[in-house]
Amino acid sequence: MATGLRERRKQEARQAISGVAMALFELRGFDEVTIAQVADAAGVSKMTVTNYFPRKEDLVFDRAEAIIRSLADAAAARAPGESLLTAIRRDYAERIAAGDVTLGVPTAAFARMVGNSHVLTGRGREIADLAEQALGDAIAAEAGVDDPQQRIVAAQLASVHRVLFAEGTRRVLAGQSRDEICRVLAAAARRAFDLLEPSLGGYGWSDVSAETSDAIA
Amino acid sequence: MATGLRERRKQEARQAISGVAMALFELRGFDEVTIAQVADAAGVSKMTVTNYFPRKEDLVFDRAEAIIRSLADAAAARAPGESLLTAIRRDYAERIAAGDVTLGVPTAAFARMVGNSHVLTGRGREIADLAEQALGDAIAAEAGVDDPQQRIVAAQLASVHRVLFAEGTRRVLAGQSRDEICRVLAAAARRAFDLLEPSLGGYGWSDVSAETSDAIA
DNA sequence: CACCTAAGCTAGGTCGGACATAATTTTATG
């Protein structure tokens, strides 16, 4: 591939800049480090950093797209007949068992850095919100109609992720071990999805049309 | 009352500044208007604006505290024996019937202004998040223990508000009349709370202890 | 092998928000 080299260099530069930035952020705090300092430490110009990462927050939440799409993907990839709740719950169980840090088990330094920065907590909220929207879009696309009730369902399911993420972060900051937190989160997820089962268990791919048909105002 | 006059003047000045600012923001857009311009239009100094409203966003979301506490208040003020869900649902029905704009029926200009500003949408998310947290705190305080499951319940209930607010805003921007939107939101709320009833209907002030006792890791 | 096209990069400058300080006006009280 001819254009491979160029693209490779870009990815390496991107990774290098992000890595240097994260080290500085975790050491001194996100708001206390300027883009100029990141550029300096990475050996590039200020504009180059801005070029790779349009907003300063992007240096931290680099691959946010994957997180945003994860819920919708889990919903879309489920087997026919499997309910939405079952698919999301199974996906969560699998990923927490695999130690997926994006579910709420970051490093303590990362959690501290985010918690101490209003900008970063805001971006975290935005990502959670976008993930919920994406799930809602997936549900609506699947049903072929758009109904507020679908957004409600998406919010319920996404809220489990969001709340458990916060719980995990809290425990990371409290110094608990990653293994223990994973076990706690897995248990809490079981209880949470059990709680929702009576309400959302029937929300699969069929028998939804009857509920949605008369609700488009 | 001796100190009354002074306090009155402050409130009037606050209201005047906020009003002038809102007019400018809705006309030109939040990000396009500077604090200096607001101060100029209000006939006060820049520092006075900053003094009343520490952050620029506070000029828009002035009485955010009331919104943040509304959910927790509705929960705390419920009659003994009334379930959490029933109390929240009744509160919503009452306020939407009264045309409470904070539930998702702002003016089109306001909705446009917020939607066009990343700062303001972020602040909106933060307010919703804080309201959810406050509700969770109220639930935990009532039970005397802190359990992730309580945060899950709080998130479910708060999500109804959040999703319906978004739905209302969408319809406002689409040009629907306020009356019609209120009717639609009231109906959507009924369906949403009906959906949650099987899962959360039993979440009142008693029979919670059995579920929470073995979950503190 | 020299050229050419387009991209990524750089430098400098602009703008707005936050903050410090001191002077001035307004208000409450003896």
Next chain:
DNA sequence: CATAAAATTATGTCCGACCTAGCTTAGGTG
């Protein structure tokens, strides 16, 4: 009415994000 306290204003500075326009370098081409 005088005095003390408090709020407001004026001025000025700093700092960081972002934009515009010019420059360099890499990759493909006759």
